[in-house]
Amino acid sequence: xxxxxxxTCPDTxxxxxxxxxxLIQANAVAAVVFLLVxxxxxxxxxxTRWPEVHLLGAQDFYTALTGHGINVLIFWIIFFExxxxxxxxxxxxxxxxxxxxxxxxxxxxxxxxxxxxxxxxWALNSAVMMTSxxxxxxxxxxxxxxxxxxxxxLIGCFLFLGxxxxxxxxxxxxxxxxxxxxxxxxxxxxxxxTIASGxxxxxPTFFWQLGLISNIDAxxxxxxxxxxxxxSQQINVATHITIWYLVASIMFGAKxxxxxxxxxxxxxxxxxxxxxxxxxxxxxxxxxxxxxxxxTSYAMYLAVxxxxxxxxxxxxxMEAAQRARGFNNGLFEWLRKAPWGNPTFSxxxxxxxxxxxxxxxxxxxxxxxxxxxxxxxxxxxxxHFHATVVLGTTMTFMGLTxxxxxxxxxxxxxxxxxxxxxxxxxxxGMTGVSMFMMGAGTMGVSRRHWDVSFTxxxxxxxxxxxxxxxxxxxxxxxxxxxVGGAMFCLLIVGALLFGKKLGEDEKSSGFMIADPVxxxxxxxxxxxxxxxxxxxxxxxxxxxxTFALYYFINWKYLAETWxxx
Amino acid sequence: MTCLSPPAxxxxxxxxxxxxxxxxxxxxxxxxxxxTLMMPLWHVYGExxxxxxxxxxxxxxxxxxxxxxxxxxxxxxxxxxxFPVVAPxxxxxxxxxxxxxxxxxxxELKEGQxxxxxxxxxxxxxxxxxxxxxxxxQVLPGYEHVFTVTPNKSGEYSIVCNEFCGIGHHNMVGxxxxxx
Numbered sequence: 001x002x003x004x005x006x007x008t009c010p011d012t013x014x015x016x017x018x019x020x021x022x023l024i025q026a027n028a029v030a031a032v033v034f035l036l037v038x039x040x041x042x043x044x045x046x047x048t049r050w051p052e053v054h055l056l057g058a059q060d061f062y063t064a065l066t067g068h069g070i071n072v073l074i075f076w077i078i079f080f081e082x083x084x085x086x087x088x089x090x091x092x093x094x095x096x097x098x099x100x101x102x103x104x105x106x107x108x109x110x111x112x113x114x115x116x117x118x119x120x121x122w123a124l125n126s127a128v129m130m131t132s133x134x135x136x137x138x139x140x141x142x143x144x145x146x147x148x149x150x151x152x153x154l155i156g157c158f159l160f161l162g163x164x165x166x167x168x169x170x171x172x173x174x175x176x177x178x179x180x181x182x183x184x185x186x187x188x189x190x191x192x193x194t195i196a197s198g199x200x201x202x203x204p205t206f207f208w209q210l211g212l213i214s215n216i217d218a219x220x221x222x223x224x225x226x227x228x229x230x231x232s233q234q235i236n237v238a239t240h241i242t243i244w245y246l247v248a249s250i251m252f253g254a255k256x257x258x259x260x261x262x263x264x265x266x267x268x269x270x271x272x273x274x275x276x277x278x279x280x281x282x283x284x285x286x287x288x289x290x291x292x293x294x295x296t297s298y299a300m301y302l303a304v305x306x307x308x309x310x311x312x313x314x315x316x317x318m319e320a321a322q323r324a325r326g327f328n329n330g331l332f333e334w335l336r337k338a339p340w341g342n343p344t345f346s347x348x349x350x351x352x353x354x355x356x357x358x359x360x361x362x363x364x365x366x367x368x369x370x371x372x373x374x375x376x377x378x379x380x381x382x383x384h385f386h387a388t389v390v391l392g393t394t395m396t397f398m399g400l401t402x403x404x405x406x407x408x409x410x411x412x413x414x415x416x417x418x419x420x421x422x423x424x425x426x427x428x429g430m431t432g433v434s435m436f437m438m439g440a441g442t443m444g445v446s447r448r449h450w451d452v453s454f455t456x457x458x459x460x461x462x463x464x465x466x467x468x469x470x471x472x473x474x475x476x477x478x479x480x481x482x483v484g485g486a487m488f489c490l491l492i493v494g495a496l497l498f499g500k501k502l503g504e505d506e507k508s509s510g511f512m513i514a515d516p517v518x519x520x521x522x523x524x525x526x527x528x529x530x531x532x533x534x535x536x537x538x539x540x541x542x543x544x545x546t547f548a549l550y551y552f553i554n555w556k557y558l559a560e561t562w563x564x565x
Numbered sequence: 566m567t568c569l570s571p572p573a574x575x576x577x578x579x580x581x582x583x584x585x586x587x588x589x590x591x592x593x594x595x596x597x598x599x600x601t602l603m604m605p606l607w608h609v610y611g612e613x614x615x616x617x618x619x620x621x622x623x624x625x626x627x628x629x630x631x632x633x634x635x636x637x638x639x640x641x642x643x644x645x646x647x648f649p650v651v652a653p654x655x656x657x658x659x660x661x662x663x664x665x666x667x668x669x670x671x672x673e674l675k676e677g678q679x680x681x682x683x684x685x686x687x688x689x690x691x692x693x694x695x696x697x698x699x700x701x702x703q704v705l706p707g708y709e710h711v712f713t714v715t716p717n718k719s720g721e722y723s724i725v726c727n728e729f730c731g732i733g734h735h736n737m738v739g740x741x742x743x744x745x
Contacts, residue, residue, distance in 0.1 A: 058732055092569055129729050135706060136689040136731065175575040179568040182577075218690060218705040249567035259572040259580040261590070284703045285619040285684075285710035292617075293604045301597035308593045313586065317568075369604045370613055376701035377692045377727040444699040446692070446727035451735040458646050459671075459740045461696055461723035516567050531585050540589060544596065555603070555611075561698045563612045563679070563715030 005096065009407050010505050011512035012250075016407075020090040020097035024083045025408050026107055027156075028401065029496070031079035034114065035394075036489040038071025043482045046433070050475025051452055051468050058450045062127040065448060067118060069130035073389060074149070074232070075114045080397045081187065081239050082106070082156040087404075088184035088242065089163035095172040098162030102155060109152030117145030129448060131225060134205055134216035143206035147199070154195045157188045179256055179263065180249075183242030186266040191235045198228035219286045230277030236389060237307065238269050240351065240396040244314040247348045250403065251339060253514040254321030255522075257313050257533070265313070268306035272298045279367035283376045292369045304364055311356045312540050315349075316533040323532060324521040331535040342511060347399025347423040354391030354427065358434050359384060361547045371554050373564070377448075379471075380441025387434040390481075395427065398488050405492065406508040411499030413510065419491055426484025432477025436470045442557075443467035615702065616712035624687040627709060631660035635670050643671055643740070650742070658683060658711075661724075661739075663691040663704045665731060668724045668739020676719040676743050685709045691737070692728030701727060716743040 005018050044064040047055040056064060090097040097103065119141065120126040126138035164185065167173060177185065201224040207213045245262070248254040256262045278295030281287055322334030339345045362384045365371055375381065405413055413419050445452060445467050452471055454460035502508060525532055566573060574580050608614050639649040652673040653659045659680045662669045664687035674680055684693060684704050691704040704710070716722075726737035 058735065062729070062732070062734075133690045133728070173571050175571040176577040178570050179572075217707060218686075219708055222690075222703075222705070245568040249569050253567060255566045256568055257586055258582045259574075259577045260582050261586045263577055281703075283615060283701060285617065285705060285708040288617050289608065289614070293601075297597075297601040297604070299601060300594065301600045304600070305590075305593045305597050308596075309586075309590060312589050316583075316585075364600060368600070370607050370611065370615070373613060373615060373700055373702070375699075376703065377694065378699070378701060442699075444694065444696045444725070446694055446725050448729040449725075449727070449735050454735065454738055457736040457738040458644050458648075458667075459723065459738050461725055461738050464697065519566070532583070533585055537585060537589070544592065548596075551600070555607070558613050559611065561613060561700055562695070562717055563713075564615050564700070565612070565713045565715075 007504055010507045011406060013513075014091050014407070015094040017090045017096045019100035020086050021408060023097065023100060023103045023107065024086045027079045027083035027086070028404065028408065030107070030111065031076050031083065031397075032401070032489055032492055034071045034075035034079060035485070037118075038068050038076055039482060039485045039489070041065075041068035041071065043478065044068075046475050046478025046482070048450065049452065050472055050478075052472060053475060054451075059127070061450045062129075062448075063121060066127045066129050067121050070117060070121065071114075072394070073130060074146075077236055077389070077393060077397070078149070078153050079110065081191070081235060082110075082153060084239055084243070084400075085156060085160040085184055085188060086163075088181050089160045089167070092178055092181050093163070093167040093172050095163055095167035095170065098159050098166055103159050106152040106155035106159070109148050109155070113145045113147070113149030113152060115145070116141050116148065120145060131229065132205070133218065133225070134208070134221040135218060137209060140206055140209040143202050143209060147202050147206060150195045150198050150202075154192065157191050157195075160184070160188050176259075179259060180242055180246045182263055183238060183245060183266050186270050187235050187238035187242060189270050190231060190238055194228055194231035194235060197224060197231060201225050201228060219284065222281060222284060223287075226277040226280040230280060233385075233389065234269060236393040238266065240355075240393045241266075241310045241314065243396050243400050244310070244348055244352060245317070247344060247399065247403075248314060248317045248321070249516075250513045251342070251345050252318050252321035252325070253516040254317040255517065257316045257320060261309060262313050265306040265309040268302050272302045272306075276303050276367075279372070282367075282369050282372035289369065296367050296369065301364070304360070307356075307360060311352070311360070311543070312533075312536055315352060315539070316536040319536045320522070320525065320532045321517045324517045324525040328525070328528075331538055334535060339511065341420050343402045343419045343423050344399045346420075347395045347402070347427075350423060350427040351392055351395040351399065354387055354395070354431060354434075356543060357546065358431065359387035359392055361550055362438060363388060364547070365551055365554050371558060374554065374558055374561075375441055377446065378441035379437040379445045379447045382447055383434050383437030383439075383441055386430060386437065390430050391427065391434065395423065395430070398426070399423065401488075401492055403512070405495050405499070406502060406510070406512070409496055409499075410502040410504070411495050412502065412508060413491070413495045414499050415491060415494070416510075418487060422484055422487045422491060426481060426488065429477050429479070429481025429484050433474055433481055436474035436477055440467045440470035440474065443470070445471060612715075618711040620709040620711070621707065622685050622709040623707065627660065627683075627685050628662065628687070630683075631662050631669075634658075634660050639670070640673065653680065656680065662687060663693070663726070664688055666726070666733035666737035668726070668737065671740045671742070673742040673744060674714075674716050676716055676745055679713050679715045681711055682714050683709055683711050689730050690728045691726050691730050694725040694727040695741070696723045696725055698722065703728065716741075719743045719745050
């Protein structure tokens with residue numbers, strides 16, 4: 001590999017393909033830009049839903065809400081995921097990226113699509129929310145923008161797959177794929193399914209707006225749209241869990257507790273998670289109760305099982321590695337002595353807790369046929385997915401970005417004290433956003449709603465005052481979260497512009513990668529105990545207890561409401 | 566050996582598994598079965614199971630049925646826009662219209678009695694959010710959804726639209742009175 005298209009990273013020893021690097025840089029930078037744009041719109045949304053502030057007018061509010069959803073949930077996340085796919089194939093496998101020029105075509109399509117969609121939302125009266133439920137119409141360019149973006153992302157997926165083929169052929173690795181690449185592969189497979197579903201619904205809707213199709217059925221739209229909309233969240237889950245494993249290795253030199261269990265859990269995602277989008281239709285007409293029950297659970301909640309397995313194996317891998325390295329006292333020395341001042345680690349560990357305790361538990365509650373009646377379309381729903389997608393996915397991506405800056409851009413981070421506290425500020429704000437919205441939703445407050453006080457309604461309704469206080473606290477949390485998010489964007493952009501330049505062979509001054517824990521160290525640990533992860537296991541028990549309590553309390557709430565049959 | 570390198574065995578399926586992982590998987594399988602079984606069990610023992618009885622409909626056809634009910638059972642009008650308040654017979658078919666941006670008409674139901682509530686939209690998606698009891702149901706154009714409701718407490722209830730339906734969405738609030 002003396003090819004001058006490659007350089008060896010002095011910090012990590014990774015062999016980096018330069019054309020791949022440039023693509024990773026471009027996609028990552030675009031991601032952060034859309035995060036900044038979408039986050040700013042989120043601030044407008046949060047300040048408007050704060051009853052005492054009520055910042056924007058109705059039209060601007062609905063426009064900002066549409067733009068917020070699309071920019072952060074689709075553009076920020078998918079640009080970043082394309083960067084992760086290129087990294088997990090070419091950098092991890094020490095392989096050249098397949099067809100970098102086509103990668104630039106993909107990037108251009110994604111940029112054009114994202115800009116076109118934003119233009120439709122802001123200038124062409126297409127504030128139809130991210131879900132754009134037909135028959136509510138948007139301008140045709142709204143759909144075309146999303147289609148172009150998706151085509152670009154799909155090309156990115158095939159470049160990833162092509163790179164795996166090249167790596168296999170050129171024997172850049174031996175045996176099975178590394179776990180990180182394997183996880184990225186599951187994300188890629190789910191992405192292909194997701195984009196196909198998106199095409200299946202967005203193309204006809206686009207033709208409908210051009211006047212070529214007379215009618216889009218409202219129920220069928222929701223059915224197929226959610227095969228796209230929910231599956232795209234499974235791409236996120238597969239990707240951020242892949243990064244959790246990656247970070248366990250770079251921070252602690254950890255290996256997976258067992259390759260077999262972690263990989264099998266990833267495979268379960270492909271098998272079941274991407275089609276479990278039925279839980280969005282639990283209170284829709286036209287689908288039977290049997291259909292709802294089977295398609296949300298697959299007879300035994302296999303998808304939840306996969307996430308619960310990762311929820312133990314990721315911190316478990318960290319714990320086993322820490323214990324093998326000597327932090328073996330008590331239940332939690334391994335966690336106490338973890339690098340809490342490192343923004344990569346702190347982001348990821350808070351992501352694991354937030355995703356599991358806040359996002360996971362509430363997701364299962366919502367995905368239960370009868371319990372869904374209690375929260376469908378209330379602000380509970382955005383409360384839930386701000387735990388999964390923001391605390392889970394976004395914070396994981398932020399954490400990884402801190403680590404990637406010196407590797408990709410050969411720049412040092414700037415203002416390290418601020419980098420250290422940023423994850424905590426963001427996590428604090430977003431935990432508040434998530435919990436207060438869920439609280440207000442439990443009391444009935446509607447999502448996607450401009451006026452919680454119903455000032456101009458003919459027959460106004462007054463929510464409980466505690467529900468309104470929750471919305472105020474949510475507004476306050478939004479401000480904290482936006483401060484944290486803006487700090488992230490500025491610190492990263494600042495590092496790219498003003499960070500100390502590093503030469504090609506110059507080591508970064510910060511911590512970059514831990515030495516792998518040796519087999520002897522693991523053997524010594526296993527010889528001394530038959531449970532290498534007592535701390536993680538006890539946390540798992542606390543999790544399970546919380547889960548069960550919360551789940552059955554909701555059945556009790558349900559039992560108190562009107563009879564329905 | 567880390568998550569960044571290939572597993573020791575060429576075939577990852579042959580890799581050993583930690584005992585504690587197997588214990589956890591066992592626990593999770595049992596919990597997954599509990600979660601799954603709760604749904605059919607509630608169909609047998611619970612009282613909140615939304616019917617999925619659905620018919621194809623269109624706005625003109627549905628409006629005719631709703632208008633017939635309003636003509637027959639209106640007891641008074643209410644509010645600035647003089648919406649009819651309809652008190653349908655116990656057990657009868659009750660037609661609620663969701664449209665931009667009203668729930669029409671206002672209903673007056675009896676506590677502890679059951680009614681067959683019909684629900685459809687005349688235009689776009691709407692959300693039936695009954696407050697303060699917090700029952701939430703999706704309303705689609707073209708689909709007439711029929712289910713039985715049994716109000717368990719007298720009082721004044723509101724129907725908030727909780728599916729975004731355009732610029733008047735936040736004013737789309739209807740009413741149901743439940744009397745003894």
